[in-house]
Amino acid sequence: MTQRQLQVGDYLLLRPEDVGGTTTRAFYASVVNVARSMVTVVSVLSGQEDSRFELARRLAELRVVPRSEATGLKPREWPRQAVWVSADSSYRSGQARGYSESKLEIWTTQGVMSVTRRQLVSDVHPLISIALGFQGWPIRAWPKPRLQALHANLMAKLEDMGRPNRGIPTVPEWLGELAPLADITQLARAQVEWIDPASGLSQLCSLQHAFLFVVYQEMQGQPPSGLIERLGTTLTEEPGNFRAWIDRLQEQGGNGAEHQTAITAQAFLASLSDDDASDAGDARTDEQERSEITQALPAGSAQHAAGNRVSTNDDAAELELLEFLRDHRPHLLQTYMRRSATQTVSPATTSLRVRPATIDINPAPTKRNKKAFCATTDQERVHQVFMSEIHKGKSGEAYMEYLTTSSLPLDFHPGMLSRLYDIGFGSKGLSISHFGRIGYLERLRKAAKGNVDMTDFTLPVPASPVLSSWAQLHAATRGFLHYCSEMCDPTTICVAAALDNFALQLEGWNHWLPNEMPTVVLWINATMERYRNAAAHDSLSGASTRAEAAGWFSNANPELQSILITAISERSYRALNPARKVDPRRRPHENKSQGKMPAERKVPAAVVEALPHKDGKEVYFRFLS
Structure with a gap:
């Protein structure tokens, strides 16, 4: 198959080494001038300096990519991404x-x-x-x-975890929804090798470090004091003392977060306003009340308030304060309860209130419909090779729903669709004659009859129609081309177009008789099955053997020539040995003796006359007693 000549307007995917290292990333470029040995290209990336480059024509021909890749999608700089x-x-x-x-x-x-x-x-x-x-x-x-x-849910949670006065978040808290799938705690501590896109240096970093760096550096969160100095300057630059610092915080305070502890007695009284004091009915000044309460506090609470330290047991401190208010200042009990309800909301509760809707990682098991489509692993792999970028990645149910409701002029039987999922021609049941065009009104009439359950994908492939004319073959190949243009990748579309053009050429060459059309259909099905097997091989090996399939539809194909020679031999044999004519009046099950005259009787006439008669009939002595 000859390679297409490079033309102005073609698109290339160039690498940094192709342009002498003047760029650090790969980029798409458009050909603006083609000479005998050199090609001039212009980068399609906006804002790139010195976007015009010259490179060897031989190299440019190796970097050609489809136009849809360079213009239909945003140009991406894939290396190090x-x-x-x-x-x-x-x-x-x-x-x-x-x-x-x-x-x-x-x-x-x-x-x-x-x-x-x-x-x-x-x-x-x-x-x-x-x-x-x-x-x-x-x-x-x-x-x-x-x-x-x-992905969107995890990114939304990152923004919430950087809010002020929240404490240091952890990876298990962020990936809590994935806990049934893996040990999140071990995952957070695992070292990951990552290449910095800017410097190109390969560094080891933990998920915990990368997580905190994104929360407080990229998301511009409000970090606790002393945290920014321990994060480094990039996502992959993890300081040597970071892991020890995180481990120490986890040993001291569970997750190392500077969480909000229960309100102590001194902090609570210090925060009382004049309105709160007047509502409580206490006319004494705040200074007098604080001094009296400090003297009345138990020894442990006094030491706790004097040192202004946070208790390691928040529940015990809160119970201690409640007992003190109940015994010594019952009029302040309501104020404390109201204040604690608004100030001591746990970080986890606040996070749950503002967190987006979570995704059910392990939904409740549902019973699968026995009639639903269920593709095998091999079918899924080949299907992803054949599908276009628009339909790639969709589930099998979505694929079936799209075709059964599409406006393509084809009769999509459920049994046919289950084989069309991976273009299973030949021995897998699909035939080119299944793609005969059908009018919209005829489709409506067939659907109204309801003879076929369109949701039952366990049905076998319907019998393929027998083609008896070139017009029927052209309609089938054109229907297959319409399907490929709607659903498949450019390579498969080229193969379908080559098949459609070859069907027209076969009719013009007049090598085949109309009654030999089934033989041509068998060869087309076998060739398409070969194309499907080549795609399955390419998906595993990474080769590109199926790209040559468009050249298989040619009179130079040795398999087609062998079949044609056999067909011509059969024609010659039939011409030299015409079939014997059979009387149409004769039934197939009729015996040879039927239709002949009865044999002449050999008994002498004198003997016959001597026999006794009764009612004009001869008497058979065997039955006489």
Whole structure:
């Protein structure tokens, strides 16, 4: 298959080494001039200085990307970025760290992956990638919309955790919803290797450090005193004493947070205003009351108030204060209860009030409909290869719902759709004759009859119609092209277009008779099955063998030539050995003896006349007694 010539207006994905290191990231560029050996390109990124570059034409031809990739999506600088990719039947989070031919090398906690540009779903915040990269997220249980909602929810919680007077938040508090899936405490302490996008240095950092850095540096939260100095300047720059400092805080105060303790007696009396004192009915001054209460406090409480230290047991301090007010100042008990109700709200309670709606990580198990579509792992993997960017990542139910309600002029039987999910031609049951065009009114009439349950995807594939004319074959190939244009990636669309054009060429060459149309259909189904198997192989090996499939639909195909020679031989045999004509009046089950004249009787006439007769009939002596 000849390579397309480079033209003005083509788009390239250039790497830093392609332009002599003048940029630090990959970028998309548009070709503005093509010479014999050199190409001039202009970067499509806005605000980039010196956006015009010259490079070798041979190199530019290797960097060509589809126009939809460079213009349909925002140009992304994938190297050193936190990304979200689809691999096999699950989503994974990691960091793009290098190139390998036309693929990107993605680092994850499960290992390094080599993925194509099509497998990149989106870029994510580095903290989200580190936090969710500890496992794969199955696409069936975690479709793209649900995982996007989880990302948004975690980012919203980060903003709330940086509010003032809240204390130091922790990773288990942030990822509490994921506790059923992993040990969050161990995850927070685990060391993660991450490359700083700015400097390119590979550093080890913990999720706890990255979490606090984002909360107080990027989100501009209000940190407790002394915390900013221990966070460093970047997300990956974790100071050496950070872990020891966090461990010490956790040993001293549980989570190390400067939480709001229960109100002590002295703090409560010091905060009383004149209105509170007058409402309590006490005419004495605040100074006199404070001195008397300090003298009346028990020894432990007096030492606690004099040292102005926070009790390590908030519940005991609160009970102590309640007992004192009950015995010595009962008129202040109501004021204390009202004050404590507004000031001693726990951080966890406040966080729950302002936190967005949580996502049910493990929803209640529901009984799956036996008739619902359930794709295998192999089907899911191949389906992701064939689908376009718009439909990639959607669940099987969403795919079926989209096609059954679409306006495509095709008769989508549930049994056909279950095989069309991964283009299962040939031995898997799908045939090109299933794609015959059907009018809108005819579709309505078939739906009104209700002969087929459109929600039962366990039904077998319906029998494929027998094509007897070139017009029927053209309608089928054009229907398949319409489906691919709506749902599939550019490679599959090119294959469908090549098949449609080849069907027109076959009719023009006049090599095949109309009664040999089923043979042509069998070859088309076998070739499309080969294309499907090539896509399954590419999804595992990373090769691109299916890109050559458009060239298979040609008269030079040796398999098609072999079938044509066999068909011509059968024609010659039938011409030289015409079939024997059969009397149409003769029934198939009729015996050979039927239809012949009865045999002549060989008994002599004299003997026959001598036999006794009764009622004009001969008497058979065997039955006489």
